[in-house]
Amino acid sequence: MTNRTWEGLVFIGTSVDGQVARSDGSLDWLVSRGETAGDAGYAEFMERVDVILMGRATYEVARGFEPWPYEATPVVVLSTTLQDDQDDRVRIERGLDEATEVFNGMGARGVYIDGASTIQSCLEAGLVDELTISQVPVLIGAGIPLFRTVPQDIDLTLGRSVVLDGGMVQTTYRVTHD
Template identity: 40%
Template sequence: MEIKCSVFIAASVDGFIARADGDIEWLHRPEYEAAELNGVTYESFIATVDTLVMGRKTLEKVLSFPEWPYEGTPVIALSHQPMEVPAHLHGKLEVMAVDPTTLVAQLAERGMLHLYIDGGQTIQAFLEAGLINELIITRIPVLLGQGIALFSQLGSGHELSHVSTCTSENGFVQSRYQVTAEH
Protein backbone atom coordinates (compact mmCIF):
# COMPACT_ATOMS: atom_id res chain seq x y z
CA MET A 1 0.00 0.00 0.00
CA GLU A 2 1.39 3.35 -0.98
CA ILE A 3 1.79 6.01 1.66
CA LYS A 4 -0.40 9.12 1.32
CA CYS A 5 1.00 12.60 2.07
CA SER A 6 -1.52 15.36 2.79
CA VAL A 7 -1.29 19.06 3.54
CA PHE A 8 -3.90 20.66 5.82
CA ILE A 9 -3.11 24.33 6.28
CA ALA A 10 -4.58 27.80 6.63
CA ALA A 11 -3.35 30.79 4.66
CA SER A 12 -4.30 34.43 4.29
CA VAL A 13 -6.11 35.38 1.09
CA ASP A 14 -2.79 36.72 -0.20
CA GLY A 15 -1.12 33.36 0.38
CA PHE A 16 0.80 33.72 3.64
CA ILE A 17 0.86 31.08 6.40
CA ALA A 18 2.52 33.34 8.99
CA ARG A 19 3.82 36.86 9.43
CA ALA A 20 7.49 37.41 8.52
CA ASP A 21 8.51 36.79 12.16
CA GLY A 22 6.55 33.52 12.27
CA ASP A 23 3.60 35.00 14.18
CA ILE A 24 0.29 33.18 13.64
CA GLU A 25 -1.88 35.04 16.16
CA TRP A 26 -3.97 36.40 13.27
CA LEU A 27 -5.42 32.87 13.03
CA HIS A 28 -6.82 32.99 16.56
CA ARG A 29 -9.47 35.71 16.47
CA PRO A 30 -12.55 34.94 18.63
CA GLU A 31 -14.90 35.00 15.62
CA TYR A 32 -12.76 32.30 13.98
CA GLU A 33 -12.58 30.09 17.07
CA ALA A 34 -16.35 30.06 17.71
CA ALA A 35 -17.50 29.58 14.11
CA GLU A 36 -18.95 26.36 12.82
CA LEU A 37 -16.79 25.26 9.91
CA ASN A 38 -17.89 23.55 6.73
CA GLY A 39 -15.58 21.16 4.89
CA VAL A 40 -12.86 19.01 6.38
CA THR A 41 -12.39 19.78 10.07
CA TYR A 42 -8.98 19.48 11.71
CA GLU A 43 -10.39 16.83 14.05
CA SER A 44 -11.72 14.65 11.23
CA PHE A 45 -8.49 15.11 9.25
CA ILE A 46 -6.05 14.35 12.10
CA ALA A 47 -8.06 11.21 12.95
CA THR A 48 -6.93 9.73 9.59
CA VAL A 49 -3.23 10.57 10.08
CA ASP A 50 -0.55 8.13 11.26
CA THR A 51 2.30 10.65 11.61
CA LEU A 52 2.74 14.40 11.37
CA VAL A 53 5.91 15.63 9.60
CA MET A 54 7.08 19.21 10.07
CA GLY A 55 10.20 21.27 9.69
CA ARG A 56 12.38 22.70 12.44
CA LYS A 57 10.90 26.23 12.23
CA THR A 58 7.36 24.90 12.57
CA LEU A 59 8.44 22.73 15.50
CA GLU A 60 10.04 25.73 17.22
CA LYS A 61 6.73 27.61 16.87
CA VAL A 62 4.74 24.65 18.21
CA LEU A 63 7.11 24.32 21.18
CA SER A 64 6.18 27.90 22.16
CA PHE A 65 2.52 26.88 22.63
CA PRO A 66 1.33 26.34 26.22
CA GLU A 67 0.46 22.69 25.48
CA TRP A 68 1.65 20.06 22.99
CA PRO A 69 -1.20 20.06 20.43
CA TYR A 70 -0.54 16.65 18.86
CA GLU A 71 -1.25 14.29 21.76
CA GLY A 72 -1.80 10.80 20.33
CA THR A 73 -0.19 11.55 16.95
CA PRO A 74 3.52 10.78 16.46
CA VAL A 75 5.48 13.81 15.19
CA ILE A 76 8.66 13.83 13.14
CA ALA A 77 10.59 17.07 12.79
CA LEU A 78 13.01 17.36 9.88
CA SER A 79 16.19 19.21 10.78
CA HIS A 80 19.79 19.01 9.66
CA GLN A 81 20.74 20.92 12.82
CA PRO A 82 20.96 18.98 16.09
CA MET A 83 17.86 19.47 18.23
CA GLU A 84 17.20 18.41 21.78
CA VAL A 85 13.83 16.73 22.24
CA PRO A 86 12.22 18.08 25.42
CA ALA A 87 11.87 15.37 28.09
CA HIS A 88 8.05 15.56 28.14
CA LEU A 89 7.99 14.76 24.39
CA HIS A 90 10.19 11.64 24.43
CA GLY A 91 8.29 8.95 22.56
CA LYS A 92 6.03 11.57 20.94
CA LEU A 93 8.56 13.55 18.88
CA GLU A 94 11.43 12.30 16.75
CA VAL A 95 13.97 14.56 14.98
CA MET A 96 15.37 13.21 11.72
CA ALA A 97 17.92 14.59 9.23
CA VAL A 98 16.74 12.95 6.01
CA ASP A 99 15.29 14.10 2.70
CA PRO A 100 11.53 13.70 2.05
CA THR A 101 11.87 10.66 -0.24
CA THR A 102 14.00 8.77 2.30
CA LEU A 103 11.64 9.71 5.13
CA VAL A 104 8.55 8.50 3.28
CA ALA A 105 10.30 5.19 2.46
CA GLN A 106 11.33 4.74 6.11
CA LEU A 107 7.84 5.52 7.40
CA ALA A 108 6.27 3.17 4.84
CA GLU A 109 8.55 0.43 6.22
CA ARG A 110 7.18 1.23 9.69
CA GLY A 111 3.66 0.63 8.34
CA MET A 112 2.54 4.24 8.12
CA LEU A 113 -0.20 4.93 5.56
CA HIS A 114 -1.06 8.64 5.92
CA LEU A 115 1.34 11.50 6.66
CA TYR A 116 0.33 15.06 7.52
CA ILE A 117 2.96 17.39 6.06
CA ASP A 118 3.15 20.81 7.77
CA GLY A 119 5.30 23.93 7.55
CA GLY A 120 6.08 26.08 4.51
CA GLN A 121 9.54 24.79 3.58
CA THR A 122 8.63 21.19 4.38
CA ILE A 123 5.47 21.32 2.23
CA GLN A 124 7.48 22.82 -0.64
CA ALA A 125 10.20 20.15 -0.34
CA PHE A 126 7.63 17.34 -0.38
CA LEU A 127 5.86 18.90 -3.38
CA GLU A 128 9.15 19.20 -5.27
CA ALA A 129 9.90 15.55 -4.49
CA GLY A 130 6.52 14.59 -5.98
CA LEU A 131 5.28 13.19 -2.68
CA ILE A 132 2.20 15.32 -1.88
CA ASN A 133 -1.08 13.65 -2.87
CA GLU A 134 -3.59 16.09 -1.40
CA LEU A 135 -3.78 19.77 -0.46
CA ILE A 136 -6.49 21.05 1.88
CA ILE A 137 -6.05 24.82 2.06
CA THR A 138 -8.32 27.06 4.12
CA ARG A 139 -8.18 30.72 3.09
CA ILE A 140 -8.68 33.07 6.04
CA PRO A 141 -10.38 36.41 5.20
CA VAL A 142 -7.38 38.63 5.88
CA LEU A 143 -4.61 40.21 3.80
CA LEU A 144 -1.28 40.14 5.62
CA GLY A 145 0.63 42.02 2.91
CA GLN A 146 3.84 40.16 3.65
CA GLY A 147 5.03 37.15 5.56
CA ILE A 148 5.95 33.52 5.02
CA ALA A 149 4.38 32.40 1.75
CA LEU A 150 2.82 28.98 1.41
CA PHE A 151 4.28 28.38 -2.06
CA SER A 152 7.24 30.75 -2.43
CA GLN A 153 10.08 28.44 -3.41
CA LEU A 154 8.59 25.92 -5.82
CA GLY A 155 11.06 25.11 -8.56
CA SER A 156 8.45 23.64 -10.89
CA GLY A 157 4.74 23.74 -11.58
CA HIS A 158 2.26 21.16 -10.33
CA GLU A 159 -1.08 20.18 -11.81
CA LEU A 160 -3.96 20.08 -9.34
CA SER A 161 -7.38 18.52 -9.65
CA HIS A 162 -10.11 20.35 -7.72
CA VAL A 163 -12.01 18.03 -5.38
CA SER A 164 -14.25 20.43 -3.45
CA THR A 165 -14.63 23.93 -2.03
CA CYS A 166 -16.62 24.80 1.08
CA THR A 167 -17.38 28.18 2.59
CA SER A 168 -18.12 28.95 6.21
CA GLU A 169 -20.13 31.85 7.65
CA ASN A 170 -16.99 33.41 9.16
CA GLY A 171 -15.53 33.85 5.66
CA PHE A 172 -13.24 30.81 5.62
CA VAL A 173 -12.97 29.23 2.16
CA GLN A 174 -11.56 25.72 2.15
CA SER A 175 -10.46 24.09 -1.10
CA ARG A 176 -9.35 20.52 -1.47
CA TYR A 177 -7.12 19.41 -4.35
CA GLN A 178 -5.47 16.22 -5.52
CA VAL A 179 -1.97 16.70 -6.89
CA THR A 180 -2.14 15.00 -10.27
CA ALA A 181 1.19 15.44 -12.04
CA GLU A 182 4.31 17.54 -12.30
CA HIS A 183 4.69 20.06 -15.08
Protein backbone atom coordinates in the same frame (compact mmCIF):
# COMPACT_ATOMS: atom_id res chain seq x y z
CA MET B 1 12.72 8.73 -3.11
CA THR B 2 11.83 5.19 -2.27
CA ASN B 3 8.45 3.71 -3.08
CA ARG B 4 5.81 4.65 -0.56
CA THR B 5 2.48 3.30 0.55
CA TRP B 6 1.31 6.46 2.29
CA GLU B 7 -0.41 9.62 1.14
CA GLY B 8 1.09 13.03 1.79
CA LEU B 9 -1.69 15.26 3.16
CA VAL B 10 -1.58 19.02 3.69
CA PHE B 11 -4.09 20.89 5.90
CA ILE B 12 -3.12 24.51 6.36
CA GLY B 13 -4.52 27.99 6.81
CA THR B 14 -3.35 31.00 4.83
CA SER B 15 -4.21 34.65 4.58
CA VAL B 16 -5.82 35.72 1.29
CA ASP B 17 -2.39 36.95 0.22
CA GLY B 18 -0.95 33.47 0.72
CA GLN B 19 0.95 33.83 4.00
CA VAL B 20 0.97 30.98 6.55
CA ALA B 21 2.49 33.09 9.33
CA ARG B 22 3.89 36.52 10.00
CA SER B 23 7.61 37.00 9.34
CA ASP B 24 8.33 36.25 13.02
CA GLY B 25 6.29 33.01 12.87
CA SER B 26 3.30 34.50 14.70
CA LEU B 27 -0.12 33.00 13.99
CA ASP B 28 -2.19 35.60 15.87
CA TRP B 29 -4.12 36.58 12.73
CA LEU B 30 -5.02 32.93 12.06
CA VAL B 31 -5.95 31.94 15.60
CA SER B 32 -8.19 34.93 16.25
CA ARG B 33 -10.10 34.59 12.97
CA GLY B 34 -9.90 30.81 12.74
CA GLU B 35 -11.85 30.36 15.96
CA THR B 36 -14.89 31.71 14.12
CA ALA B 37 -14.69 28.83 11.64
CA GLY B 38 -14.63 26.24 14.41
CA ASP B 39 -12.95 22.91 13.76
CA ALA B 40 -12.99 23.46 9.96
CA GLY B 41 -12.84 19.70 9.42
CA TYR B 42 -9.55 19.26 11.29
CA ALA B 43 -10.76 16.40 13.53
CA GLU B 44 -12.05 14.47 10.51
CA PHE B 45 -8.79 15.14 8.67
CA MET B 46 -6.73 13.87 11.62
CA GLU B 47 -8.61 10.55 11.51
CA ARG B 48 -6.70 9.90 8.27
CA VAL B 49 -3.31 10.80 9.76
CA ASP B 50 -0.86 8.27 11.21
CA VAL B 51 2.14 10.60 11.57
CA ILE B 52 2.94 14.31 11.25
CA LEU B 53 5.93 15.67 9.33
CA MET B 54 6.99 19.23 10.06
CA GLY B 55 10.08 21.34 9.60
CA ARG B 56 12.19 22.89 12.32
CA ALA B 57 10.58 26.34 12.07
CA THR B 58 7.06 24.92 12.45
CA TYR B 59 8.24 22.77 15.34
CA GLU B 60 9.78 25.82 17.05
CA VAL B 61 6.32 27.45 17.02
CA ALA B 62 4.39 24.26 17.91
CA ARG B 63 6.59 23.27 20.84
CA GLY B 64 5.34 26.35 22.69
CA PHE B 65 1.70 25.22 22.46
CA GLU B 66 0.13 24.23 25.77
CA PRO B 67 -1.03 21.56 25.84
CA TRP B 68 1.01 19.76 23.15
CA PRO B 69 -1.64 19.32 20.40
CA TYR B 70 -0.19 16.14 18.88
CA GLU B 71 -0.25 13.85 21.90
CA ALA B 72 -2.02 11.04 20.04
CA THR B 73 0.04 11.27 16.84
CA PRO B 74 3.76 10.65 16.28
CA VAL B 75 5.65 13.73 15.06
CA VAL B 76 8.73 13.70 12.83
CA VAL B 77 10.69 16.94 12.55
CA LEU B 78 12.98 17.58 9.58
CA SER B 79 16.11 19.32 10.84
CA THR B 80 19.82 19.28 10.31
CA THR B 81 20.45 21.37 13.42
CA LEU B 82 18.22 20.01 16.21
CA GLN B 83 19.62 17.35 18.54
CA ASP B 84 17.99 13.91 18.39
CA ASP B 85 17.27 13.80 22.13
CA GLN B 86 16.06 17.40 22.47
CA ASP B 87 12.36 16.58 22.92
CA ASP B 88 10.96 13.11 23.57
CA ARG B 89 7.66 14.13 21.93
CA VAL B 90 9.27 14.18 18.46
CA ARG B 91 11.64 12.19 16.29
CA ILE B 92 14.29 14.17 14.38
CA GLU B 93 15.15 13.13 10.82
CA ARG B 94 17.79 14.86 8.71
CA GLY B 95 16.08 14.62 5.31
CA LEU B 96 13.06 13.50 3.31
CA ASP B 97 14.63 10.19 2.29
CA GLU B 98 15.13 9.25 5.93
CA ALA B 99 11.64 10.41 6.90
CA THR B 100 10.11 8.43 4.02
CA GLU B 101 11.88 5.31 5.28
CA VAL B 102 10.45 5.91 8.76
CA PHE B 103 6.90 6.28 7.40
CA ASN B 104 7.22 3.17 5.25
CA GLY B 105 8.67 1.23 8.17
CA MET B 106 5.81 2.15 10.46
CA GLY B 107 3.19 1.26 7.83
CA ALA B 108 1.83 4.80 7.73
CA ARG B 109 -1.14 5.41 5.45
CA GLY B 110 -1.54 9.17 5.96
CA VAL B 111 1.27 11.65 6.61
CA TYR B 112 0.24 15.17 7.61
CA ILE B 113 2.80 17.51 6.07
CA ASP B 114 2.96 20.83 7.90
CA GLY B 115 4.99 24.01 7.51
CA ALA B 116 5.59 26.08 4.37
CA SER B 117 9.16 24.94 3.67
CA THR B 118 8.36 21.30 4.34
CA ILE B 119 5.26 21.45 2.15
CA GLN B 120 7.31 23.07 -0.62
CA SER B 121 10.06 20.43 -0.36
CA CYS B 122 7.50 17.62 -0.37
CA LEU B 123 5.71 19.10 -3.39
CA GLU B 124 9.00 19.27 -5.29
CA ALA B 125 9.77 15.66 -4.32
CA GLY B 126 6.32 14.43 -5.41
CA LEU B 127 5.28 13.49 -1.87
CA VAL B 128 2.10 15.59 -1.60
CA ASP B 129 -1.11 13.93 -2.77
CA GLU B 130 -3.74 16.25 -1.30
CA LEU B 131 -3.79 19.94 -0.35
CA THR B 132 -6.50 21.39 1.88
CA ILE B 133 -6.03 25.15 2.13
CA SER B 134 -8.26 27.25 4.36
CA GLN B 135 -8.07 30.87 3.28
CA VAL B 136 -8.73 33.32 6.11
CA PRO B 137 -10.35 36.61 5.03
CA VAL B 138 -7.44 38.89 5.92
CA LEU B 139 -4.43 40.39 4.16
CA ILE B 140 -1.35 40.44 6.38
CA GLY B 141 1.17 41.70 3.83
CA ALA B 142 4.62 40.42 4.69
CA GLY B 143 5.03 36.95 6.10
CA ILE B 144 5.97 33.40 5.31
CA PRO B 145 4.38 32.40 1.98
CA LEU B 146 2.88 28.95 1.52
CA PHE B 147 4.34 28.62 -1.98
CA ARG B 148 7.63 29.71 -3.46
CA THR B 149 8.76 29.22 -7.04
CA VAL B 150 8.22 25.66 -8.21
CA PRO B 151 10.63 24.01 -10.68
CA GLN B 152 7.74 22.91 -12.92
CA ASP B 153 3.96 23.13 -13.06
CA ILE B 154 2.18 21.04 -10.44
CA ASP B 155 -1.26 20.18 -11.77
CA LEU B 156 -4.11 20.08 -9.28
CA THR B 157 -7.64 18.71 -9.48
CA LEU B 158 -10.33 20.43 -7.43
CA GLY B 159 -11.87 18.08 -4.88
CA ARG B 160 -14.16 20.51 -3.10
CA SER B 161 -14.51 24.10 -2.02
CA VAL B 162 -16.69 25.28 0.86
CA VAL B 163 -17.32 28.51 2.71
CA LEU B 164 -16.89 28.11 6.46
CA ASP B 165 -18.14 30.37 9.24
CA GLY B 166 -16.36 33.68 9.47
CA GLY B 167 -15.93 33.85 5.69
CA MET B 168 -13.08 31.35 5.55
CA VAL B 169 -12.92 29.48 2.22
CA GLN B 170 -11.58 25.93 2.36
CA THR B 171 -10.46 24.24 -0.85
CA THR B 172 -9.17 20.72 -1.28
CA TYR B 173 -7.10 19.70 -4.28
CA ARG B 174 -5.64 16.39 -5.39
CA VAL B 175 -2.14 16.62 -6.82
CA THR B 176 -1.88 15.09 -10.28
CA HIS B 177 1.23 12.90 -10.42
CA ASP B 178 2.73 11.91 -13.76
